[in-house]
Amino acid sequence: MRDVSPGRAGGLAATLTVPGRLDVELTAGPGDVVAVVGPNGAGKTTLVQALAGLQPAAGEQWLAGADLTGVPPQERHVGVVFQDQRLFPNLSALENVAFGPRARGVAAGASRAVARDWLDRLGVGGLAGRRPGELSGGQAQRVAIARALAADPALLLLDEPFTGLDVGVAAALRVELAGHLAGYRGVTVLVTHDAIDALTLATTVAVLDGGRLMQVGPPSEVAARPRTEHVARLVGLNVIRDGDRFRAFTPSAVAVSLHEPDGSARNRWSGTIRSAAPHGGAVRLQVHAGHDLIADVTPAATRELGLAPGRRVWLSVKETAITAY
Amino acid sequence: MRDVSPGRAGGLAATLTVPGRLDVELTAGPGDVVAVVGPNGAGKTTLVQALAGLQPAAGEQWLAGADLTGVPPQERHVGVVFQDQRLFPNLSALENVAFGPRARGVAAGASRAVARDWLDRLGVGGLAGRRPGELSGGQAQRVAIARALAADPALLLLDEPFTGLDVGVAAALRVELAGHLAGYRGVTVLVTHDAIDALTLATTVAVLDGGRLMQVGPPSEVAARPRTEHVARLVGLNVIRDGDRFRAFTPSAVAVSLHEPDGSARNRWSGTIRSAAPHGGAVRLQVHAGHDLIADVTPAATRELGLAPGRRVWLSVKETAITAY
Amino acid sequence: GPARGEDTLQVLAAASLTDAFTELGDRFEAAHDGTDVQFSFGSSTDLAEQAADGAPGSVLATADEDAMTIATDAGAAAAPTVFATNTLVIVTPRDNPAGIGSLRDLAGTTWVRCADQAPCGRVARTVLQDAGISATPASLEEDVRATLDKVVSGEADAALVYATDAASAGDAVTTVDIPGAEREQNSYLIAALAGANDPELARAWTDFVTGPEGEAVLTAAGFSRP
Amino acid sequence: MTGATAHDVPRPRRRARDSLGRPPLVLLLPAVVAVLLLVSPLVTMVVATDPSSLAAAAGSPAVADALWLSFITSTAATVICLVLGLPLAWMLARVDFPGRRLVRSLVIVPMVLPPVVAGIALRTAFGRSGLLGEPLLATTGFAFPYTTWGVVLAHVFVALPFVVISMEGGLRAAGSGYDAAAATLGASRWLTFRRVTVPLALPGIAAALVLGWARSLGEFGATITFNGNYPGITQTMPTLIYVERQSDTDAVLALSLIMLAVSVGVLVALRDRWLVTA
């Protein structure tokens, strides 16, 4: 453990190793929201479980000045939204949410009041009496979030909390959560596959891949200068690795033509369109040209050039549109 | 049952009623991909389960000329990706995927070959020997998709198949699935919360709300003229209901100002910014003004006007930018 | 039923005859070259019912008349003879902690006897009635062996059992005779079974048991002559 | 945010009828054979019973006493099996302590003992001159043998292994993922046990208790060996039946039928209340 001061001071400091699955060093100050992004199997859930004390891991862990190493989960004051929900099937939604406060010693009536309040805030107050088996996937997800928040934890661990939620609810929930997190002095670790979450909710983005942290920084910094293909895809940038330097450009900077472009542009590639989908007012093309590149074109151009999946095209970018770092 | 001809001819025709949860009439031709969208608790999973024969439902159901009413699931030739995955915990990923072909009488060796092929196509061939408990959430989701596809069903039921997948995988999978579905003569029902899925993969979009079908049509038609708030949000349009007519406009058509706009524009609202997030090259504001509206502004304008959550703003739209239907 | 060699004699016998009959079986085998004597020991009632049901066996020996009646009524056995009797005695643990010298001393101690439904219980009840004793036992045991067992294991201060049981327990118990108990004896009956596969051999066995050699072994085990 | 759908969703009254189609012959056939095997002796026993002896037995106060004692002691034993056995089953299923396998094997041992031997073993420990019973008697004046407490002790000794092993199976089948979820919410192991583990394993626990109750109701050998047989104190239904058998074979069938009828009544009542919902 090299630097545990944030953990000692009130935030989180952890060095965690799970052989073959995880090897990270993570620090966060009080009130920080750490968005953990990374491809499937990167070790995000393993990290969350290790922080919760559910996954045996070597290393040290400090939270709000207390040494959590070897401390069982029930004494860690964490709140977890599990990727697989794990709502207690034998309890109603209300009882599920009231479970945390009850376990921490809050009186029954007060716990139920807290639970009811959280269910209302998450828009599922009307389903308080239902068992998890009688809820839809998204409804259950909301109850799971309510359960984690109602426990008023010192460390909030959210493993893909917005999966299965419809867009409206997800958007509203982001707002709700942002409001909650703004006044929250604990540390939040938010696992997500969605750039919006990382960019709007997080104070820090941690990029995990193959069990290791590849990049840690403020969202804007990570978004502007991604160092992994995954983050590049996440924020919708094209990133090309050039030795140990990176060259990034936006999809709208990419020109698409059916024939090899004239001139001396050294940044040009030929490839096949793999998909075309509306994106904002534009159409976003995914082109396979050695590595995958994305290009935004106008609907008009799409029609004129017949840019459909399977079509071979040329892509080019002006050197001036490229950020190198 | 009013019209079962598509079901008799080779596609799907179903009238299904689950008291209090579902009451729909659905038809699809052979090769059709029906995207089912709708808010949480709309009845999407209930519909999928009823089509699979797992949810007792009143009504009739025809598939590829055969009457499925009352037929048990194992004789329906369906393939289901469950919202909660339900991979067999006691079998390896390979055995999970080979289960379907085996059950339909394919020899053990051939089944394993098919399974291996599907796992490879979904990028999890290296995890063939793992049990579901040893997979990450996204890896398990891919195995679940492989399992449904490997069974070579006449009716493919995908309940939020892309949840928990990282962006790169989800994009690749969409391409993969699009390729597969193009050559597929069966009917696909795809439940999704993602507009991209509905717009790129579907031949028909069915909008479900409160257990009823609110709108059915080609993706472009539904996207252009949404009839529910949910779809409006999904495709990123503002839709205002006006009696039994609708008025729609794009977020980029919305002008944002700090003071009440001059002139006679009758389409103007005052409200509070609930969230601001990057969207393509713009910043997308969510504004609560009686109903929720979205507006796209340039990053520069965002900075200049100080458009942050909590700020009160005025929104206005020119009448010419509005489509009424 | 079980396949048996021609020279196998199958004897169904009351459990209380285990020691005496096992000894007699050895002697019988020695006297009848090539003969194998097999026993099936159990409760008299069980055995009688099994004999009536056609269980394989040549001879049935019961510890009381009622049980034998079950077999004879069913026609499975005929003409039973009484080949031994048994007298009730008091047994105490070797050191006789409660100092019991007669039936009168039973009052206030932890003592046991057989249940009224068991043959030894019927005898015990009559003996106690004759002696005018009304002390309540701690337990009414299912059979005489269980009764003895309670004393041997130190769970009871005294028990009313047969002389044969007292004898089999040897040094483990102290025996106190009951005056007049010989008036209320229990009879052991033996009969060849109708289903015997070798009636000759069955008769040879009953003769052997009722004969002088049988008498010697049975007397040594504590039985009386009828 | 929209949550509940506008219309009221009625809670389903009972689980939906199984919709996976007819059971296959290869399972149906053995199941039918199993039922026939178990039921036919009961039917023939009823046929073989003399109705007049049934009436006589039903009216006998000794039978009423023994029946009552049987139910009291079996129920007490079942309660003790729950109190002692569920924690032990939980330890075996959920706590990875050293020597766990040894403990599990030791717990199974009494199941293998023939009941009479179980009685003898109990006597060597808790008898009046047993290794533990003698000091107990000397210090407190209390001894288990010949008392109703002794009957309960014998029943517990005989039924507890069944209860523990069966409960452990139920706890394992229910999985431990929810325990982990409860722990993250700050629940102590004891709270988790009460609110999560036990409710989720309820079908298995209930089945185990039924096993234990039935096992102890039919228990005879250990009881009579350890406690003897005295009406009203240690004479349970099985011991009454056993001693009765030496004099009156007809009465045995009648007594058994009465015992059966009452137990089935209790079980059916229990099932309705406890087991079907689980």
Next chain:
Amino acid sequence: MTGATAHDVPRPRRRARDSLGRPPLVLLLPAVVAVLLLVSPLVTMVVATDPSSLAAAAGSPAVADALWLSFITSTAATVICLVLGLPLAWMLARVDFPGRRLVRSLVIVPMVLPPVVAGIALRTAFGRSGLLGEPLLATTGFAFPYTTWGVVLAHVFVALPFVVISMEGGLRAAGSGYDAAAATLGASRWLTFRRVTVPLALPGIAAALVLGWARSLGEFGATITFNGNYPGITQTMPTLIYVERQSDTDAVLALSLIMLAVSVGVLVALRDRWLVTA
């Protein structure tokens, strides 16, 4: 598409040590009491056994015969309990047939029967002059009583209810969601049963079989009543112990210990192979 991480992930050898912290006293204490209660009689029994009689018993061929017969018959009975009982348990847990509750109650009944009564009931059905046994004997010349088959029948009758009820608990606890998933993949109920239902309920099924095996190993009353006590044919260890008890109490303890030692050995071996993995 990227799937597996670049580095090899080693499969964990065994499940992680339980990490939820120390068990609470309120559970630990009863568990310890339960173990003591079950173990102390066994210990005192060992103490009370005369080592010389142990040696004598261990060398006796009658003991070897009885031990062998006990294991053969108990194992055969357990196999039959599996073949007949698992389908029945499955029907009770998964198929919503009319009269299910009645069948379940009928299945429990034999558990409540004292063993001797079970033997009598078996005789009324399968005895040589029983309602089913008589026609069987007349047509095939075969009768169950006094044969090793009869012993197995008695064991099955006595153990099957335990096995069925315990297995049903295990099947219910495992849940039916995966059955539904298998059905959508085209699996017949039989395939689902084999590949999904049974493997998932394995801990409960294994526990049930251990119960059944142990119950049948200790079974004595029904066997001796129905089959008599013929050495080499129907004389199992418990019946041999019964006979020995008539002459030699020391021998009883010695025989019981031998039986215990061997059964524990078998159970420990089984556990290692079958039960811990489950």
